[in-house]
Amino acid sequence: MNLFGFTFNRKPKSSTQAKERLQILLAHERGSGPSADFLPMLQRDIVEAIKRYVQVSDDAVGIRMDSIGDVSSLEINIELPADQKDAAKADKKAAAKG
Structure with missing residues (x-):
C-alpha cells in the first residue's frame, strides 16, 4: 500500500494540458503552411474550457x-462579466441573439 501515491499522484492541470495542445497545434500548422481552418475549432474549444469555470457568451x-x-x-x-448579475444578463443577451 502506497500512502504517498494518493497524496502526490495528481492529475495534470487543465491549463497545462491546454498549453501543450496549443503548442502541438501551432507546431503542426507551422509545418504545413499558413492556414486558418483550425481557428473556429480552437475558439470553440477555448470557450468550452472557459465555460467550465465562468459563464461567458460565445460573442465575448x-x-x-x-x-x-x-x-x-x-x-x-x-470579455469576462464583472459579477453574476452581469453573467445572467450576458446569457439572456446571447439567448436572444440566437
Missing part, C-alpha cells in the same frame, strides 16, 4: 492569429 471571445516572418502569435480576448 475574440481570437486572432498573426504571422510575421517565422514568428506566429495567437491573441485571445475574452
Whole structure:
C-alpha cells in the first residue's frame, strides 16, 4: 500500500494540458503552411474550457492569429462579466441573439 501515491499522484492541470495542445497545434500548422481552418475549432474549444469555470457568451471571445516572418502569435480576448448579475444578463443577451 502506497500512502504517498494518493497524496502526490495528481492529475495534470487543465491549463497545462491546454498549453501543450496549443503548442502541438501551432507546431503542426507551422509545418504545413499558413492556414486558418483550425481557428473556429480552437475558439470553440477555448470557450468550452472557459465555460467550465465562468459563464461567458460565445460573442465575448475574440481570437486572432498573426504571422510575421517565422514568428506566429495567437491573441485571445475574452470579455469576462464583472459579477453574476452581469453573467445572467450576458446569457439572456446571447439567448436572444440566437
